[in-house]
Structures are given as C-alpha cells and as structure tokens.
Amino acid sequence: MKMVTLSKVTLVFAVALLGWAYQATRPPPPAILGASGGLPITSPRVRLKDGRHLAYMEAGVHKENARYKVIFVHGFASTKESGFPVSQELVEELGIYMLFFDRAGYGDSDANPKRCLKSDATDVEELADALQLGDKFYVVGCSMGGYVAWSCLHYIPHRLAGVSLVVPAVNYWWPLPDDVRRSAYGKLDARDRRTFWIAHHAPSLLCTWLTQTWFPTSPIVRGERGAFTAKDWEILTELWKRESGQLDRAKATRQGTYESLCRDATILFGSWEFDPTEMRDPFPDGEGVVSIWQGYEDRIVQVEIQRHAARRLPWVRYHEHPEAGHALPDMDGVGDEIARELVLGVGEAPPQSEPRRGS
Template identity: 45%
Template sequence: MAGGVNRKISAASARSHTRRAKQGSALVLPSGSFTKLLAVLFVGILALAYRAIQPAAPRIPGTPGGPPVTAPRIKLRDGRHLAYKEHGKPKDVAKYKIVFVHGFDSCRHDAVVANALSQEIIDDLGIYIVSFDRPGYGESEPDPKRTPKSIALDIEELADKLGLGSRFYVIGMSMGGQVVWGCLKYIPHRLAGTVLLAPVVNYWWPGFPANLSKEAYYQQFQQDQWTLRVAHYIPWLTYWWNTQKWFPASSVVAHHPDIFSPPDKAILSKLPLRRPHAAQVRQQGEYETLHRDMMIGFGTWEFDPMDLENAFPNGEGSVHLWQGDNDLLVPVMLQRFIAHRLPWIKYHELPQTGHVFPLAEGMCNAIVKTLLVGETTAFA
C-alpha cells in the first residue's frame, strides 16, 4: 500500500517560521511609500524652517497679555496709536516747538536734546519739545507697512494732533536722523528747520560712489557687515539671522563695548549705568523694533537723500548735520560726501568726537541755539 510521508510540525517551530516570514516582509515597502515618506520629511523640514524665520507676534500695549499703556497717545490715520512725552515750556506759550526722533534701541524717554538742554535756555528761548516712541518701540503700536514716508507722515500727524502749528522743528539722532531725511522729502512744507545728529547712513543709497560706500562698509565688524547684507538683500531672513546661535549677529544689538570709540567711552563712563526705562524699549519684541529698523534703514529706499533739494531756498529755515570724526558706528567719510553733495546743509564736524557727542556737557545747548537763533559756539 502506497503511503505518504506524515510529518508533524511542532507549534514552536510553526511560530518560528512565521516570525521569520514577518520580519523579512517588513523590509519591503509597498510601491510609492518611500517617495511619500521623503515628501513627508521634506514638508516637515520646511515647516521647521518656516517656524525658525517667523517672528513671534508682537505684544501690543494695552491688549490682553501685552504691556500696559502708561504714556499719552494719539490715534493715527490707520488706527495705530503713537505714544509721546512732552518736555520744556507748555506748547501754548512756547515760541519754538521741536519734535525729537530717538535712535536705534531707544524710546521717547531717550530724548537727549530735551534731557540735556539747560533750563535757562528752555526758559529764555521758550522751547517746547515732544519725543515719541517710533512704531513698535515702547508704547507705540507697530507698523508692519512702515517706510521712510510713513514715519514722516506719523510725525506730521503727531504735530497736528498736538497743535504745534503750521511749521515745527525736527531733530533726529542716529537712526532717528534717517527719519529726518524722510521729513525733508515728504513734509518739507511743515518744517521750520531740522537737525541730523550723527545720522545713520544707508550704504546702498545710489548717490554714493561705489568705491566710497564699499570702503566705509568694510570698516564695520564682519558680523555687522553680514547682518546688514541680510537686512538689505534678504530681509525676510532678518529675524532668523539675529536670533540664530551659529554665527554672531549684530554687535549693536548685543551692545558690544567696542562699537564705541574712546571719546564715546569717556562720555558714557560719566553717565548712570542704569536706564530705568530700558525694559520698555523692546517690550513688544525685537522684531518690530530692532529688526524692522534694520530692514527699513538699510533696505531699498524709494528716494535718495542726495537728490533732495533745499527745503528752505529763501533762508526761512536751515538744515544742520552734526558728526564726530571718530564715530565708529557712522563713517565720517560718508557724511563729508553728503555735505559736499548738498551744500545747502550746514555741516558741523566735531574733532576727536564719537557717536554719542550730544551727551557731552553743553553740547545740546550749542546744537539747539545754532538751530533756533543761528548762534554758533566753539563746538561748531
């Protein structure tokens, strides 16, 4: 009788074969799965990169979770609020009315001209000064659409809301000096006179000879050269560049001591170390203050200051530019070129002086008297 082979397979052996089969099959992906996996990983990497370059939403003053509003404010044409601070004589009795524009990483409390001006000159000449938080700083709401023109119109509206009259003076320091150029371009009919104190220059203004702006540009720290390149050429990466940890970013933002020259350090050593209002400056977030300043200040402007015409052709006002010859933040060679290109500007170059010269004792008295009554001193 024919018979087959009758083999019995144990349960343990069956399980062992089953496991090996399953393990082997796990290495084989269904058709197209690997491509889908790569796509998911790519999208995930893009999402992480997008989050890295996106700044956090600003903490708007007076809103839930935002800082409190402590300053008087006006409401602007687009609904934003602008915070301000008044100094000197009451505006309804003052003879001269001045708008002061603060610089980079500062606020309305850093109104150096108002803070350093002697009470005697304020009383004798009858001077009123208003300082304000530029958009995104302090308690002024940010302006995501800010341009050199929009900030000039903000100043005009501030003057109108406060009743400063048909004409007023504007003084801007450092980054605030850039704002004065915008005022000369867009609201010259409202100006009685202006002062630019060590105004920051944009190395990409077309009016500069290429070799001159290049020479001045490379006098900066290398990390600042890269920071400004990012702000100019790829502004959408400005937030990432200034918050990443791989490469050093702006030495100015980091308050590196070597950004100041020896004359600056001598002046600063005599001042109080503590600024009671320092926390207010960046309280809305660094993007809408420092980073946007970089993007606007060193971006592509819609006009070149060196193409401006004299705002006071009949001598009814004057424009003054004050600059130290030992300024490590703003190259004196570029200010000299501007003064040569625009001979209607009264140029005052101060020897052996740095960027913070307005803080020197008596300096603001000289600046203001030169502007208002044409009185020059040994400082000039």
C-alpha cells in the same frame, strides 16, 4: 530597498527644511498694548488716522508759551525717555517746547505692520497736528532717528521750520561712489556687515538671524562695548548711572524685537524711494536750517558717507567733531550748540576734522 528608504529620508528632510524656512520668514506677532492681559500703557498717547496710537512725553517750556516747538526722534533700541541733552537754562532763555515720542513698535506706541519711510514721516506730522503744534515745527533725528529726519525732509518739507540730523544712521546701499561705499562698509566689523547684508538682501530672515544663537551677530545691534569708542562708553556709563533711560532695551523692545529693531534695520538698509543726496533745499530763502552733526571717531555711523552727503548738499550745514564718537550729542555743551543753531540759525561752528590718511 535601501534606495527607497534613502529617498524617503531625503524627502522628509527637504519637507522639514522647507517648513523651517517658511517659519523663519514669518514675523512673530507683536505683544498687545493695553488689552486685557496685555502690556500696560504708562504714557499719554494720541490716536492716528489709521487707528494706531503714538506715546509721547513733553518737556521744556509750556507749549502755549513756547517760541520754538521741537520734535525729537529717538534712535535704535531706545525710547522717548532718552530725551535730548539741552540745558534748562537754554530752554528757558529761548522758550523751547520739546516733544519726544516712541516710534511705531517701540515703548508704548502701537506697532505698524505697514511701517515704511513715508509712514514714519507722516507719524511725525500727525503727532504734531494732534498736539496742535502749528503749521511748522522743528525736527531733531538722532542716530537711527536720522532716517526719519531724512524722510521728513522728503515727504513733509512744507511742515518743517528746521532739521538737525545728529550722528544720523546711513544706508550703505544708497547711490554712493564706489570708493565711499568701500571705505565706509569696509570699516565695519565683519559681523555687522553680515547683519546689514541680510537686512538689505533677505529682510524676511533678519529676525531669525538676530535671535539665533549659532553664529555671532552684529555688535552694533547688540550694543556691545566694542561698537563704541572709549569716550563713548564713558559717556554712556555715566548716563546709565543717572538712570536716564538711554538704550533701555527692555522698555524699547517690550512689543518684540521684530516690531522695533528689525523694522528699523530693514527700513534703513532697504531700497529707498528717494536719494537723500539729491534732495532739494527745503529753505531756499534761508528761512530755516538743516544741519548734520557727526563725530569723526564714530564706529557706528561712518564719517565718509556723511561727508559725501554734505558735499552733495551744499545747503546743509555740516559739523564734524574730530574727537567725538557716536555719543557726540551727550558731550558737554554739544546739545545746546545743536539746539541753538536749529532754532536761531546761528552758533559757533565746532572744529572740523581734516580727512586723515586712509579715511
């Protein structure tokens, strides 16, 4: 009799466990934008070929008078309102039109259930066409937006006039030399390593992992102070005081963390259809510039992988600031350096950091 009861208990437990596992792998539905009783839309938007909408924000000189048209791709847990630190003086001097947009699932842009590396690139292309930016345009990808810049270089190189990858996010499962991978991955907090491992090996469980409260999750994903250098935190604190919208998670994740943060992580750390370090020069005749801007002290994006990419891609201009962290573009004057080199192909090269012992 006891054996029968025990078997029933075991069966009930197994069924309950399977039920939990099934629910854990089912993504929550996104909040609906613009529908009756849904989330309000407060930004202008364009309609894409598949029926989705992308929200955008324009800045700089008027599009009709611009000499250079630049699309900026925001980072993780951020929105178009984060902007980019280019001085008004430089914008007017060079005639730069700046276009910011909410990536799919962020802010006021519709979620994309089929979002992938290629769709993020074609979103940029369709946005440019909808706003009539012409045959070619410039792209700046910051942090997580860096993977979108890599995607643009691979999928729509014929549309690009130049690209800047600013502290661009990296994938520890790219085809990397073992010593580079070990060094970069080993520098991460153990909680970040666990989270990134789940994003790569068990992506369907990532949302559950990030929303559970039993175990500590990634300091990087949570935006904790320890994920930044002291200088980074000082810069970010000043930005928050000015109400710049930088890292406004409430606005960024209004449709749910699955459609924004989780999709970001699973795409970035997933299996890519191409190897960035094997990419061909999109400007073999020197008609455009591709550059990587990296801070040596960055705790979020490890410098070893950026250096490896720069060694493999001699046509990429690599800039490494020895004392900068992840807030590199917000350091005084750096945003102007990035913009000037992007559109003019010239600029004063920042000081390079020599590899330090153990790096």
